[in-house]
Amino acid sequence: MTRQLIAPVNFRRTLTRAVLLPSLLMVILSGALLSQVSYLLSVTRWVEYTDQIIARTYQTEKLIVDAETGLRGYLLTGETDFLQPYNQTELKINSSFNQLGRLISHNASQTRLLKEIHSNYDRWELYSRQLIRLRKNNENYQAYSINAQGKEMMDEIREQMALFIDIEQTLRSQRSKAAQNTTVAFVAISIALTLLLASLVAFFVRRQLMKLSEDYEKNLLVVTNQTEALQHSEARFRRLFESNLIGIIFSHLSGRITAANDAFLKIVGYPREDLVLGKLRWLEITPPEYIHLDEQAIVELKVSGVAPPFEKEYIRKDGSRVPILIGAALLEGSEQEAVCFVLELTESKAAEVEIRQLNETLEKRVAERTIKLEEANQELEAFSYSVSHDLRAPLRAMQGFSQALMEDYAEQFDSVGQEYARRIVAAAGRMELLIQDLLAYSRLSRAELQLRLVDLESVIEDVMTQLEVELREKQAEVVIEEPLPQVMGHRITLVQVVVNLLANAIKFVATGVKSKVRVYADERGSWVRLWIEDNGIGIAPDHQERIFRVFERLHGIETYPGTGIGLAIVRKGVERMGGRVGVESQLGQGSRFWVELPKGIKV
Ligand code: ADP
Numbered sequence: 001m002t003r004q005l006i007a008p009v010n011f012r013r014t015l016t017r018a019v020l021l022p023s024l025l026m027v028i029l030s031g032a033l034l035s036q037v038s039y040l041l042s043v044t045r046w047v048e049y050t051d052q053i054i055a056r057t058y059q060t061e062k063l064i065v066d067a068e069t070g071l072r073g074y075l076l077t078g079e080t081d082f083l084q085p086y087n088q089t090e091l092k093i094n095s096s097f098n099q100l101g102r103l104i105s106h107n108a109s110q111t112r113l114l115k116e117i118h119s120n121y122d123r124w125e126l127y128s129r130q131l132i133r134l135r136k137n138n139e140n141y142q143a144y145s146i147n148a149q150g151k152e153m154m155d156e157i158r159e160q161m162a163l164f165i166d167i168e169q170t171l172r173s174q175r176s177k178a179a180q181n182t183t184v185a186f187v188a189i190s191i192a193l194t195l196l197l198a199s200l201v202a203f204f205v206r207r208q209l210m211k212l213s214e215d216y217e218k219n220l221l222v223v224t225n226q227t228e229a230l231q232h233s234e235a236r237f238r239r240l241f242e243s244n245l246i247g248i249i250f251s252h253l254s255g256r257i258t259a260a261n262d263a264f265l266k267i268v269g270y271p272r273e274d275l276v277l278g279k280l281r282w283l284e285i286t287p288p289e290y291i292h293l294d295e296q297a298i299v300e301l302k303v304s305g306v307a308p309p310f311e312k313e314y315i316r317k318d319g320s321r322v323p324i325l326i327g328a329a330l331l332e333g334s335e336q337e338a339v340c341f342v343l344e345l346t347e348s349k350a351a352e353v354e355i356r357q358l359n360e361t362l363e364k365r366v367a368e369r370t371i372k373l374e375e376a377n378q379e380l381e382a383f384s385y386s387v388s389h390d391l392r393a394p395l396r397a398m399q400g401f402s403q404a405l406m407e408d409y410a411e412q413f414d415s416v417g418q419e420y421a422r423r424i425v426a427a428a429g430r431m432e433l434l435i436q437d438l439l440a441y442s443r444l445s446r447a448e449l450q451l452r453l454v455d456l457e458s459v460i461e462d463v464m465t466q467l468e469v470e471l472r473e474k475q476a477e478v479v480i481e482e483p484l485p486q487v488m489g490h491r492i493t494l495v496q497v498v499v500n501l502l503a504n505a506i507k508f509v510a511t512g513v514k515s516k517v518r519v520y521a522d523e524r525g526s527w528v529r530l531w532i533e534d535n536g537i538g539i540a541p542d543h544q545e546r547i548f549r550v551f552e553r554l555h556g557i558e559t560y561p562g563t564g565i566g567l568a569i570v571r572k573g574v575e576r577m578g579g580r581v582g583v584e585s586q587l588g589q590g591s592r593f594w595v596e597l598p599k600g601i602k603v
Pocket residue numbers: 500504505506508534536537538539547552553554555561562563564565566567568591
């Protein structure tokens with residue numbers, strides 16, 4: 001099973017996740033820290049702000065104190081120089097109060113307190129002006145016991161100022177405390193958040209990296225396996241390439257040969273330099289009459305990736321031609337480059353030519369011999385025909401004279417002489433039969449047989465009529481299983497064939513056994529097989545072939561008379577009708593002779 005490679009897009013996804021989530025968490029952390037910082041800043045700002053208020057309050061208080069001191073100096077000395085700080089305060093005090101008022105505008109109780117101080121000061125100022133005027137006019141300013149009143153006023157202002165500052169100091173220390181707490185909280189939260197985030201990021205990044213490394217390892221394994229398999233197959237192919245058992249080339253469909261082994265170079269007779277210099281192109285070493293085969297192969301390569309082997313020729317470097325067998329396959333992933341094997345056919349072509357020549361000579365010789373054999377056969381058959389024919393005349397004379405001897409001179413012979421004469425008559429009779437059979441056999445070989453549609457039932461009918469006497473004498477029982485089909489044959493020859501088989505069937509039975517014969521037929525495709533089955537003595541398998549030859553007999557003439565030509569006539573007749581003949585038998589178990597002829601076709 002080949003494991004699938006994990007697609008690079010999955011790697012990218014894992015990597016993006018590994019970067020994206022930590023970045024997101026960092027943003028959240030930054031947001032949280034920012035809000036903390038801004039809160040801390042606002043708290044710190046409040047402390048500074050309170051410092052400003054306090055400073056401004058001190059400045060205002062100082063102006064008031066300066067005014068009072070100046071006033072006192074003037075009142076004591078009457079020198080106007082002492083009034084300078086007083087005048088300065090007069091110039092600045094209102095704006096100082098106003099600035100302070102703006103600074104504490106957010107604080108209603110302090111604003112109220114400030115207003116009271118301001119109005120108290122205004123009252124004091126009014127009173128001080130009066131004193132200054134009295135002093136200027138050299139009137140007795142002390143007579144107006146307003147002096148003490150002034151001190152009271154100033155004391156109240158001072159108390160109020162102290163209260164005001166006290167409140168602001170308290171506020172300041174509260175705000176500073178808050179700032180401290182916030183800083184501590186900020187640091188604690190920052191540390192906690194950072195730790196949490198760091199562990200989250202670490203956990204997540206670890207998980208993603210683990211997955212990444214797992215995927216990577218899986219891919220590495222697949223790639224390693226694939227590389228090993230590739231190396232293995234590459235090594236095997238290299239072995240084949242370098243073994244130089246067959247020519248192998250890598251070529252471009254355009255004609256360029258990119259690589260070739262030594263075997264190929266040897267076939268085409270080119271040195272390797274020619275290949276390296278690009279001088280060896282398959283198109284250029286292919287004779288023009290084979291280009292169409294190459295074009296066909298290219299079409300097949302493009303359609304199925306494989307071009308089945310075909311024969312062609314190459315022109316060798318020396319100009320001679322070399323017959324080859326070539327097959328090709330497109331390289332995987334390429335539409336233009338193919339690997340081809342090239343087998344030199346010079347030797348097999350030569351062998352082919354030799355075989356063809358031998359075959360032709362053999363066929364010629366066989367034909368010549370057949371003709372000679374046929375001629376010899378015909379001569380032999382003609383000779384045996386004429387011999388048989390010519391023998392008949394002297395035989396008849398022999399028969400006639402021996403018959404005459406027996407009839408006319410019987411009383412002049414003693415019993416031995418009479419026996420000799422009887423034997424001469426019997427021998428002549430047998431000779432007559434032999435000659436008849438030989439003549440029938442010869443005729444069958446020479447006659448022109450016209451094949452027609454023959455009805456087997458009528459053939460059997462004729463046979464039964466011809467053998468009527470023998471059948472009756474032997475009290476043979478013949479069962480004919482009708483209907484019998486029609487065959488293509490020669491009626492007279494077929495009757496002769498079946499007569500011989502049926503005669504044998506009732507002849508070759510053991511003594512005392514009543515012969516039983518069964519005649520039937522079956523159809524086998526376009527053939528009809530006629531069977532003649534008997535309950536006779538049977539034939540040992542070893543003899544079943546030879547009994548169809550002329551004069552071949554398995555018994556002496558005394559036991560079973562005959563000429564030994566009957567079955568030869570059967571075979572010759574059947575073969576002349578285009579059929580076959582055979583026997584199935586076991587010694588002592590009866591025989592089944594069969595004749596096979598083409599099935600009858602009505603024309
Ligand atoms: P013939 O019958 O004149 O002897 P055939 O050529 O007809 O000659 O037969 C050759 C031999 O084949 C026979 O002599 C006999 O031995 C054997 N033969 C033929 N038909 C049968 C049969 N039906 N049963 C047993 N043997 C047979």
